[in-house]
Amino acid sequence: MPRQPVYEQIIADVIASIQSGALQPGDKLPSIAQLCEQYRASPTPIRFALRILDERGWIEVHQGKGSFVADEPPA
Known part of the structure; x- marks a missing residue:
């Protein structure tokens, strides 16, 4: 089975954490640098995943403050 792109993995992981209650409304997500380290990825797929999560209403990205x-x- 081919490995899913890292951005899809991040999206799935964040949604799963929100649905399980591990991440609550208003919680700050790790920084792009922390996510790069966690997923051993460059910033590009991380930013792409965050943008998709933002567009789908899972998170809110605040420039200079982070993602929440x-x-x-x-639901």
């Missing part, structure tokens, strides 16, 4: 779990993530 949305107040009302999708």
